[in-house]
Amino acid sequence: MSEKKIYLSEAEMPQEWYNIQADLPAPLQPPLNPGTGQPIGPEDLAPIFPMELIKQEVSQERWIPIPDEIQRIYKIWRPTPLHRATELEKALKTPARIYYKNESVSPPGSHKPNTAVAQAYYNKAEGVRRIATETGAGQWGSALAFGTSLFGLECKVYMVKTSFYQKPYRKILMRAWGAHCIPSPSSETKSGQKILEEFPDTPGSLGMAISEAVEDAATHDDTKYALGSVLNHVILHQTITGLEIKKQMKIAGDSPDIIVGCVGGGSNFAGFAFPYVKDKLDGKDLQIIGVEPWACPSMSKGSFRYDFGDTAQLTPLLKMYTLGHSFVPADIHAGGLRYHGCSPLVSLLVDQGVIEPRAYHQNAIFKAALLFAETEGIIPAPETAHAIKGAIDEALKCKENNQEKCIVIGFSGHGHFDLASYDAYMDGKLKDYEHPAEKIKEALEKVPTL
């Protein structure tokens, strides 16, 4: 009998990250200075990011070595297992082979520490004392708290208000790792104050929280900003997952026909898919599916154009699929997917037809999540459940067409801190929000034209 879980030894852990900028099928448009409309340079980013991360942001090198110190910390939980979802396959009666890359085994419970640890390391190395960030559901905030705790840095987290109250345990987790977490919008920043004046009852959004964290970093000399997704260097750090999967699939003697992950800012998805994007560009027959919520369908219904990364228009303009920086998504429970935009790298590959977007309602994704929990045992994060729903649909297609395809799920995190949303689902209290066409139209009208 083959093994249900495929492990790599620590010695087999990849020692370089993969930088897809070396292999793109079309040129990546640079971020622009909103004042001048000109591409921004390293000096524009220096107030908020350490120089090594700025270099990674624009690097064209295909392989970037992972410093020893980061590798040492990664080994607290990495390499992560690749599981064969035998019990789920049986329940679905599908001829498909389903695997899932289990990033939930990290101490914060998601893929996020892959970049949190790296960012904490590079900040520490350049003498930064304190990091400010935002978080949606809290996966990123708790991962950064974990990373800064290991490197002895202070950490301030602006957490989207609706998640701050929906997910109380994640903020205790951040506190246990020494971080200071407050609900956003807050009265502690000018952008927060301005939003609260205009919309005192707003549930908050990632766009708002980013504004606050960027402002915090820009206005404190000892503080830099850290972003948990969207940017190129974040995606770079996440590629360790896809690189591990490739080694693990080789051990399994298998190769994916379909890979499916959830997309918020896009870094989980990119980290897991990009090493395979290269193969697809080289001719491999492969379906790469990015799943998002119908309540926040940036790839499916957004516009591919320059827009701000945040609500208060403090960030550079990024060329990406966007619903408009003023778009505030309904407060679905997959807080990590409530972002108006999508990583420029992922957006480019959606535009090029390499990545196929798909959107689901939240009751459907919780149904899929419970089936996964009852068969494979692990309770998925609501974000991760989007990928599972995508995989289940593909596996059922395989059953219908009697196709023995190999499907790989990016299992980005567990739902231990999202159980209140499971309770609400089981109580029949979750809303499936209509596709927000009108709100998107309005928000897109506010996007600056260049």
Next chain:
Amino acid sequence: MSEKKIYLSEAEMPQEWYNIQADLPAPLQPPLNPGTGQPIGPEDLAPIFPMELIKQEVSQERWIPIPDEIQRIYKIWRPTPLHRATELEKALKTPARIYYKNESVSPPGSHKPNTAVAQAYYNKAEGVRRIATETGAGQWGSALAFGTSLFGLECKVYMVKTSFYQKPYRKILMRAWGAHCIPSPSSETKSGQKILEEFPDTPGSLGMAISEAVEDAATHDDTKYALGSVLNHVILHQTITGLEIKKQMKIAGDSPDIIVGCVGGGSNFAGFAFPYVKDKLDGKDLQIIGVEPWACPSMSKGSFRYDFGDTAQLTPLLKMYTLGHSFVPADIHAGGLRYHGCSPLVSLLVDQGVIEPRAYHQNAIFKAALLFAETEGIIPAPETAHAIKGAIDEALKCKENNQEKCIVIGFSGHGHFDLASYDAYMDGKLKDYEHPAEKIKEALEKVPTL
């Protein structure tokens, strides 16, 4: 560099459990029928347990094969990793080598599914339709819910009232796996009703919850009872952890001088320690430390005698260290250690001087837990934190005496569902309860004399 985590392949997973009854240094006293004072036989237990578990309870065979179906389910998360606690060692500046066996990687997050899955399997095999059980902090209840979900059985959980409200996420977890969980004492059983009449404001206790679950099983034809600790067959199933550690230590080229685990009913501790008890009895120089809370110090301050396993005196009499079946411990956050008694097998080995008991206050254990979280990254369950505190104290002794000892911790579970207790600790709101000498004296006076 040696690996930080030592894995076994699934093929290396032990295929037999170890039964210490074959190797005891003194005879184990049998359970007695409280009515007759005579040893109970299989027929006395048949109404509440399936026959295969009753056979295991009294078996003298040293090795008992693990059925294939159980092995298949175990492989969802087993074998579990043995970690070298390099980061903790560094923080302590100790010459000791510290390892921890990480049972928190199971889907319910603790060692409990090792027996939950086995018990669900044997019940299913004998045609049982429904299982009733009790749970303290909820680790056992959620593990049984996980096990019964995989085998398609119904599950009813009586959860100690104080934990039911302190740890809301664990009951959602049980619900997600299809179990029905209610606070105990409840009005749904006669024993619950009687306790509520006498003590309407009781925080509940494991002893009370056991009474309710046993009554439920005894009064429903299609229902059996499952216990998550204390009994011989439960301990048998847990020995897979200690057997794995032995293989992993061989790979590490190391061997423990000290092993330390937390003791509630005793099954976590026994499962991890008993394969090493055999070595100690055979002459190996080894310290085996069982850690319990000062608020419920059965091994340290209890009496080694026959007593009931539950409050309502429904169970057979067990020869064990007990604080008296009517003892209700203070509502410390380590709910899984709030039990008046201790497994007869562990008790015998404490009495024989093979196992060394130790007791700590809860603020000290949370301090140790946070140090562990800040260094090794994982947030321990409050129960597990007792073992960590014990290990840290031993590692600091090694530092003082410049001894390079090898210490192995039984890391029984994570604290993801116990974060409210961390919040209370960090707020300075946790009480350190005095050693309850008077309450113990009173409760011991109510223990029947034979």
